[in-house]
Amino acid sequence: MASLKDLKNRIASVQSTRRITSAMKMVAAAKLRKAQINAEAARPYAERMERMLGSLASGSKGENAPKLLAGTGKDDTHLIVLVSSDRGLCGGFNGNLARDVRNRIDSLTAAGKTVKLIIIGRKGVTLLKRDHADKIVATYEELSKPEPSFEGASEVCEKITDMFEAGEFDVCTLIYNKFVSALTQEVTPLQLIPFASEETGEAAEAGAGDAQYEYEPEEEAILEALLPKNLSVQAFRAMLESFASEQGARMTAMDNATRNAGDMINKLSITYNRTRQAQITSELIEIISGAEAL
Amino acid sequence: MADTVALELVSPEKLLMSEEVELAILPGSEGDLGVQPGHSPVIATVRPGTIAVFKGNTVEKRIFVAGGFLEITPERCTVLAETAIAVEDIDQTAAKQEIADLQDDVKVAKDDAARAKAEAALAVAEAKLEAAVSPAYA
Known part of the structure; x- marks a missing residue:
């Protein structure tokens, strides 16, 4: 059995761990609130852009539609953009992402497609480096520091558009943790290129019902400027969601850790007290039996 | 018909401005656009320039935008700008x-x-x- 001194040390160390985890939990809670506000503040822009894009896209579905909208017509090479976190200690946040990406890569390769990876966040790099190092084309770290910025998202998207224009991939999917609540995140794929969401279909119909727009300059020119911007907006939104999810996941993980540490301290204290009592009893027995022997 | 139009200025990070105005002049990439209630629907790109918000005959507010997009309908006018700063700032x-x-x-x-x-x-x-x-x- 461990000595009293050992037990005391253990208790002290678990106590300081608990102090750290509970502090981290509180920091994450504060950051989560801010991240949620940010994510909400960014919503109007994305909504309006979607509306504009919807009414524009309905007008140009023909052959001369920009490639970003229509795609290359093939789907041989897939680019997966993964939004992970820079820091760990946030439960299954990055693990779930990595698992989903691995499955996706496996099924795509099984279907004979080529896969390329762009990873945002240090943790995602660490998790996927071992198995899929040859597929990683670019990594971004510390983009969301102190919080996700539109410039950061644009930087990534510039790289994506450059690659697309160079014909390096046909389909681009963004994978991120969608914020459902502070307790749950959902790994969500979002197809960026070709731009084809159901929402656009609905928006396009609604747009067609509205009055016809005039365009200045021509539709194609606006679309050409709008599409890359939309890409950045989508990526930015994903980054904000992912950031909020990360804080939520960390908060939950740290809450659990704090609770576990508390349980552990209780158990250790009981062992400590029992051990001390046993020691006292055995000392007494020694004294008494010593006195009797006289 | 209402005598004001809802002018919204939105950046990717947040909604910067949302108010009812009588007249606003926006820097479209192919020339300035004066927006009053009942304007016909337009979607256009924005060049770097000043958005002037009028009250009566005087300019109440000037905002510099570094480009973006705008959408006008008879009731509202939405400007999607990346950076926007009040001219006096x-x-x-x-x-x-x-x-x-x-x-x-x-x-x-x-x-x-x-x-x-x-x-x-x-x-x-x-x-x-x-x-x-x-x-x-x-």
Whole structure:
């Protein structure tokens, strides 16, 4: 059995761990609130852009539609953009992402497609480096520091558009943790290129019902400027969601850790007290039996 | 018909402004657009320039935008801008410095892509200074 001194040390160390985890939990809670506000503040822009894009896209579905909208017509090479976190200690946040990406890569390769990876966040790099190092084309770290910025998202998207224009991939999917609540995140794929969401279909119909727009300059020119911007907006939104999810996941993980540490301290204290009592009893027995022997 | 139009100015980070205005003049890339209630629907790109919000016959507010998109319907007018700053908040010395820096960038740019990027940034900076020095519709 461990000595009293050992037990005391253990208790002290678990106590300081608990102090750290509970502090981290509180920091994450504060950051989560801010991240949620940010994510909400960014919503109007994305909504309006979607509306504009919807009414524009309905007008140009023909052959001369920009490639970003229509795609290359093939789907041989897939680019997966993964939004992970820079820091760990946030439960299954990055693990779930990595698992989903691995499955996706496996099924795509099984279907004979080529896969390329762009990873945002240090943790995602660490998790996927071992198995899929040859597929990683670019990594971004510390983009969301102190919080996700539109410039950061644009930087990534510039790289994506450059690659697309160079014909390096046909389909681009963004994978991120969608914020459902502070307790749950959902790994969500979002197809960026070709731009084809159901929402656009609905928006396009609604747009067609509205009055016809005039365009200045021509539709194609606006679309050409709008599409890359939309890409950045989508990526930015994903980054904000992912950031909020990360804080939520960390908060939950740290809450659990704090609770576990508390349980552990209780158990250790009981062992400590029992051990001390046993020691006292055995000392007494020694004294008494010593006195009797006289 | 209402006698005001809802003007919204939105940046990717947040909704910057949302108010009812009588008349606003927006810098479209192919010429300024005056927006009053009942304007016909337009979607256009925005060049770096000043949005002037009128009250009666005087300009109530001037906002510099560095480009973006705008959507006009009879009831509302939405401007999607990346950066927007009130004209009176523009720091002229800083803007001049920025122009000088960017001019250097244009000179030392290695390839066409970098030069085009620097020139675009320079155009924005110049328009910003211009907006501060000589306010539109004064």
